[in-house]
Amino acid sequence: MLFGIAIFPEKHVQDLANSWRRRHDPHYCLIPAHMTVREEEEWTDEQLQLAVEHLEKITSAFPPFSVHFNRVSSFYPVNNVLYLALKETAAMQKLHGDVCSGPLTNGTSKYVYTPHLTIGQNMSAEELHDQYGNLRMQTFDITSRLDRIHLLYQTDNGSWTAYQTFLLRG
Amino acid sequence: MLFGIAIFPEKHVQDLANSWRRRHDPHYCLIPAHMTVREEEEWTDEQLQLAVEHLEKITSAFPPFSVHFNRVSSFYPVNNVLYLALKETAAMQKLHGDVCSGPLTNGTSKYVYTPHLTIGQNMSAEELHDQYGNLRMQTFDITSRLDRIHLLYQTDNGSWTAYQTFLLRG
Numbered sequence: 001m002l003f004g005i006a007i008f009p010e011k012h013v014q015d016l017a018n019s020w021r022r023r024h025d026p027h028y029c030l031i032p033a034h035m036t037v038r039e040e041e042e043w044t045d046e047q048l049q050l051a052v053e054h055l056e057k058i059t060s061a062f063p064p065f066s067v068h069f070n071r072v073s074s075f076y077p078v079n080n081v082l083y084l085a086l087k088e089t090a091a092m093q094k095l096h097g098d099v100c101s102g103p104l105t106n107g108t109s110k111y112v113y114t115p116h117l118t119i120g121q122n123m124s125a126e127e128l129h130d131q132y133g134n135l136r137m138q139t140f141d142i143t144s145r146l147d148r149i150h151l152l153y154q155t156d157n158g159s160w161t162a163y164q165t166f167l168l169r170g
Numbered sequence: 171m172l173f174g175i176a177i178f179p180e181k182h183v184q185d186l187a188n189s190w191r192r193r194h195d196p197h198y199c200l201i202p203a204h205m206t207v208r209e210e211e212e213w214t215d216e217q218l219q220l221a222v223e224h225l226e227k228i229t230s231a232f233p234p235f236s237v238h239f240n241r242v243s244s245f246y247p248v249n250n251v252l253y254l255a256l257k258e259t260a261a262m263q264k265l266h267g268d269v270c271s272g273p274l275t276n277g278t279s280k281y282v283y284t285p286h287l288t289i290g291q292n293m294s295a296e297e298l299h300d301q302y303g304n305l306r307m308q309t310f311d312i313t314s315r316l317d318r319i320h321l322l323y324q325t326d327n328g329s330w331t332a333y334q335t336f337l338l339r340g
Binding site for chain 1: 171178181184188192198199202203226317318320321322325326327329330332333334335337
């Protein structure tokens with residue numbers, strides 16, 4: 001099965017993100033507003049078992065933290081994605097690094113890890129520039145406490161189901 | 171916030187349910203295929219805290235179990251719902267009873283608890299009878315091991331996000 005690891009920001013952040021996702025994100029129906037911690041990967045039952053043990057271990061030593069979304073940014077022209085960006089990315093980078101270690105060490109990923117909350121993707125260049133033009137000059141001041149990560153799996157229809165929560169309890 | 175408690179059957183059951191849900195369940199986009207354990211309810215932060223403690227406690231003493239879906243049934247005419255029904259409901263009834271005790275004791279619920287996996291709802295009478303006519307004579311033989319429950323919350327768009335998993339570890 002395909003497994004991925006994500007963090008859901010608090011509801012008020014999801015509600016804001018969904019106001020854009022509804023129209024600009026084809027994954028709107030497949031998964032709630034989230035920040036990816038580790039990209040999807042096909043795992044066997046044995047790999048799942050090892051991953052769960054690993055996640056139990058690293059989250060036991062990782063303290064809850066807060067993030068501050070302060071602007072909208074884009075991965076254009078690499079990807080036609082708009083996202084809510086973080087003022088400080090160090091804690092998310094550290095979390096990503098800890099998750100993607102041991103049995104979950106990444107292979108050669110295509111991208112440098114950039115923590116982000118997608119609000120639009122697979123956009124036409126015109127749609128992206130329209131929205132980005134509107135949003136890039138705005139300052140956002142939205143915080144969320146993050147105290148758990150979620151291991152999810154994908155069903156055949158493309159949507160994601162929660163498999164297990166791991167509380168950050170360091 | 172609105173919180174509910176659900177159990178997700180294994181992926182092969184979700185995939186089967188989704189083949190009907192896609193066309194006949196308007197909640198298809200809002201939540202993965204699931205069995206409700208406790209209906210949604212508005213909770214304060216204090217109630218959430220008490221609920222989490224309660225769920226930790228009761229799941230620590232509840233053993234994993236298997237369910238056997240053997241037919242399609244309906245709540246018609248009370249509700250225009252089609253669902254995958256269980257051969258034996260005792261374990262799910264017991265789980266529901268344990269969850270809905272202590273701080274999560276139900277008020278006066280409108281319905282008797284009937285464990286079910288919805289595959290269609292809000293159907294027109296014609297649509298329901300069409301589908302039910304096709305499916306009621308079929309025998310199903312689908313099992314799923316259930317070893318965890320999920321506490322979920324609803325965002326403003328109506329969709330559900332996983333808040334916390336509780337493993338059945340009795």
